Amino acid sequence: MNPPTTGTAAGVPFTALPPDGETNAPLIVTWHMLDAPRSDAAFAAALPMHGLPAWRVHLGMPMCGARMVDGTMDAGLALMREDVLMSFLYPFVRQATEEFPDALDSLREQLAVGEGPIGVLGGSLGGAVALNVLAETEIPVFAGAVVNAAIRMRSVVDLFPGDYPYVENSARAVDSLDFLARADVLAERAPLLVVSGELDHPGLRADAVGLADALGERSELLSIPGLEHPLADEPGIEPAPQLPRAREVDAGLVAWFRRHLAEAG
Template sequence: MRNSPITGWAAGVPYTALPPATDGPAPLIVTWHMLDAPRSDAAFAAALPMEELPAWRVHLGMPMCGLRMVDGSMDAGLALVQQDPLMSFLHPFVAQATEEFPAALAALREQLPVDDGPIGVLGGSLGGAVALRVLADTQTPVFAAAVVNAAIRMRSVVDLFPGDYPYDEQSAKAVDSLDFLPRAEVLARRAPLLVVSGELDHPALRADALALVEAAGDRAELLSIPGLAHPLAEEPGIEPAPQSPTARAVDLGLTRWFRRYLAAVSAGTSIAPR
């Protein structure tokens, strides 16, 4: 089938690509999945396919997830969490996913019939931190961005782990580098931003979502999803699964959001100041 998922590797990064219904070059939306369920590119593609968009949706695999799991399980990642949740797990995962993105994007442009215009970016949970870092710390042209139950302030994520984290100078610098509230104006200048927040998400993460929208001003919008906790799928969340009702609500909101700005991209209209 023409619209069946396409799987491959882009500069060492696994991906699941969903093609648009129309032929010919089309805009590109790149996503990074959660480390909660759905925790692979294939599972994230099933949870949030955004099927009605006239664009390629390419879901990249996060480090040590999906096809990059060690020995086919998440055990190696869990060991890193136990070693040091911030410096061995959260920070290096976001750093690696961000650093490998430019080469992956170049490879995707060679492998798939995508146009060479600005892209859309989407991230869920820890993948949300990657999408925000692409906005804040790279020059990649972006026509619209969205995050879902995102890691907006990494200190809030670290606080979800048991015990008091023993910050030192290095770890404090690392965690603050992944605090996007102080950079809300930068994010807003780069691209319009949709912040999707489950009403049952972790309270601190939901508070961060509301704070980011307020700080970013009229370039950001909040989409609250009733009944949505943090995950978008049932465990184990590695293989594609039927879309849940709450994931469907997120999917519809994302589709409306990206469709709004895809129309401007197709017309050659500038979306955000560069």
């Protein structure tokens, strides 16, 4: 088993797990959660997807991991307290989406990555990034997957205390990240595995079931009994041993991507 490779791609930190003995192998790109595991390195440890004949490159989200300010999450938490949607959730997803094409080009230059379609995977808020890449870009994708994902951003905002004071621009922003409403676009892009912990937040769980239903034959729902929202123990910044529930998720992802890699040739 080859060791991880770390670096930056157009300013985006990454942890890359290479395939064994492969050159010009396909690429699967991931975006981590803001719950544990909340860094690219920690997400790589939680969901390494070993055994796939593909690079698994885990990208760092804004202000997380190597991009934390002063080595802590305090700056991000301050933005969350300022305005959970417009200072925190929405700009994080937009930045991660907008910086991805340049990061992808850089990864292709740095790693022995094939030129064909990629796979995408996101957990929690990183799931919104993966879905947004599918909905907003034309980057070829052979298959996608999301885990306990932010499928409707209104459902995520509802997890925070109080009633969010939506106005015109914030309503427009939150609805732009409603991927149930964009299921027809997603269905045209790539097959999607929707992984949902049966003990995830009820709103997120309902959105996962709804998205899988809306996508029909282009999607599968993988329910994980006993899985709550996080995939790792706190603090979730450094790599940690894989938890049993995360191992179940990992096995489902390996089977999904292996099947679609084979179909993609």
